[in-house]
Amino acid sequence: MTYLDWNATTPPLPAVVEAMARAASEAWGNPSSVHAVGRQARARLEDARAAVARLARCDPRDVIFTSGGTEANNLALRSAFVSGSGALVTSRLEHPSVARVAEALEREGRARVRWVSVTGDGLLDLADLERALSEGPVRLVAVQAVNSETGVIQPVAEVVAATRRAGALVHVDAVQAFGRIDDVASGADTRSLAGHKFRGPKSIGAILGRPGVTIAPVLLGGSQERGARPGTTDPIAAAGLATAAVHAVESPARWSALAPMRDALEAALVAMVPGARVNGARAPRMPHVSSIAFPRWRGPELVAALDLEGVAVSAGSACSAGTAEPSAVLVAMGDVEAAASSVRFSLGEDTTATDVEAALAAARRVFVR
Ligand SMILES: Cc1ncc(COP(=O)(O)O)c(C=O)c1O
Numbered sequence: 001m002t003y004l005d006w007n008a009t010t011p012p013l014p015a016v017v018e019a020m021a022r023a024a025s026e027a028w029g030n031p032s033s034v035h036a037v038g039r040q041a042r043a044r045l046e047d048a049r050a051a052v053a054r055l056a057r058c059d060p061r062d063v064i065f066t067s068g069g070t071e072a073n074n075l076a077l078r079s080a081f082v083s084g085s086g087a088l089v090t091s092r093l094e095h096p097s098v099a100r101v102a103e104a105l106e107r108e109g110r111a112r113v114r115w116v117s118v119t120g121d122g123l124l125d126l127a128d129l130e131r132a133l134s135e136g137p138v139r140l141v142a143v144q145a146v147n148s149e150t151g152v153i154q155p156v157a158e159v160v161a162a163t164r165r166a167g168a169l170v171h172v173d174a175v176q177a178f179g180r181i182d183d184v185a186s187g188a189d190t191r192s193l194a195g196h197k198f199r200g201p202k203s204i205g206a207i208l209g210r211p212g213v214t215i216a217p218v219l220l221g222g223s224q225e226r227g228a229r230p231g232t233t234d235p236i237a238a239a240g241l242a243t244a245a246v247h248a249v250e251s252p253a254r255w256s257a258l259a260p261m262r263d264a265l266e267a268a269l270v271a272m273v274p275g276a277r278v279n280g281a282r283a284p285r286m287p288h289v290s291s292i293a294f295p296r297w298r299g300p301e302l303v304a305a306l307d308l309e310g311v312a313v314s315a316g317s318a319c320s321a322g323t324a325e326p327s328a329v330l331v332a333m334g335d336v337e338a339a340a341s342s343v344r345f346s347l348g349e350d351t352t353a354t355d356v357e358a359a360l361a362a363a364r365r366v367f368v369r
Contacts, residue, residue: 002311002358006348007148007176007289013199013247016240020201023239031235032224041235048204048238051245055178056193056208057186064215064225065233068205069175070097072192075207075218075229076171077101077142079190081110082216086139086168089132091116091124092332093154098142098173099328111139118332122152122280129159133166140169145177145185149316149329149344150280151289153181160187169213175205179248180255180286189213195237199349200244204237254349259287262347265356266290269345272360273297273367279330279338288347291330293338294367299327302343302366309362314344 003011027044029037045065053060066072074097077088088111090102105111114132117125124143132138141163145156156172163170164187171192172185179198185191190213194205207228209215221230269292270276279291294302299315306313316327326339345359 002355004345005312007346009196010199016243019243020236020240023236027235044235044239048242051242055245064207064228066205069194072207073097076190079216080140084139086137087112087114089114090142121283122150122333123283138168142171145174148176150291151286152280153284156185195241198248201237201240204241256287258347291344293342299342305366311359311362
């Protein structure tokens with residue numbers, strides 16, 4: 001199988017699997033237990049906290065472990081409206097773990113949501129953001145660092161600066177950015193990450209809160225993670241996350257090195273299929289992602305056909321896979337045709353030129369036969 005779906009999840013590093021196997025036999029205790037078995041597990045957790053803090057350039061005390069990116073985003077949004085009021089400003093580019101929470105907060109009467117417009121290239125419209133910030137009190141701006149479907153890099157520094165000037169809080173969903181770009185939105189009040197996007201295990205992620213920002217729990221229970229996220233944290237997943245975070249800090253250049261391969265794949269596909277076009281082509285994009293609209297074809301059917309030919313890709317985001325829904329992100333960009341007919345190819349640090357050739361050979365069998 002040629003795996004070109006690294007934005008859905010990344011294959012865990014062999015060193016991550018080894019660290020987890022070791023922790024499963026040596027550090028399976030409850031990290032809250034005070035005895036030696038508990039202390040072994042606690043040490044794995046604190047190692048992971050230090051490694052994540054290094055990756056995120058923050059203090060380990062500002063790292064709160066969650067079950068992944070979805071939970072971290074839920075916590076960030078809900079937390080902001082526990083003790084404050086005002087509008088929630090966000091856009092339809094956001095992952096469902098932000099967009100659905102925004103809609104829920106509005107239904108519950110906790111926040112008015114102001115949806116900022118989006119450019120045809122998949123960027124947040126900064127002029128409309130400024131308008132939104134001037135319309136009345138804003139409590140929170142929620143923006144993604146990188147779009148999972150198009151790979152478009154959002155103007156996070158500008159969003160953070162504008163939000164600061166307006167005196168509001170800013171949350172950055174950095175799930176697709178951590179481990180892939182350097183210095184991810186360090187000015188934000190809260191940021192989210194997920195271990196499985198940078199070669200760690202699934203089921204562990206974190207919310208990073210700037211000192212002084214209170215993270216209020218969504219779940220009620222014990223005092224783990226300073227009461228912000230009750231429940232026993234898994235030291236085995238933490239051991240894997242620590243190894244992945246160290247790897248991400250120590251070998252950051254590998255992602256940018258993917259650009260020539262991505263560009264070659266993209267150019268060959270656009271030349272192969274009449275009318276094919278790259279979504280977000282004129283915006284700054286991550287070097288490993290290509291979302292391509294193939295008009296007159298259906299995205300989910302292309303994914304199935306390429307799967308039969310041995311190539312793993314996706315249409316839309318992994319969390320909406322299996323639904324017949326067109327991509328909400330591409331609809332927000334104003335391209336309804338692309339929303340139904342696009343395929344995302346996302347490469348990773350293990351991708352080789354042979355993988356790209358295999359994908360192109362498979363695409364020729366699907367499109368040209
Ligand atoms: C931008 C973005 N935010 C949040 C998430 C959710 O992360 P998780 O799968 O860890 O819940 C994803 C997952 O694809 C994502 O791409």
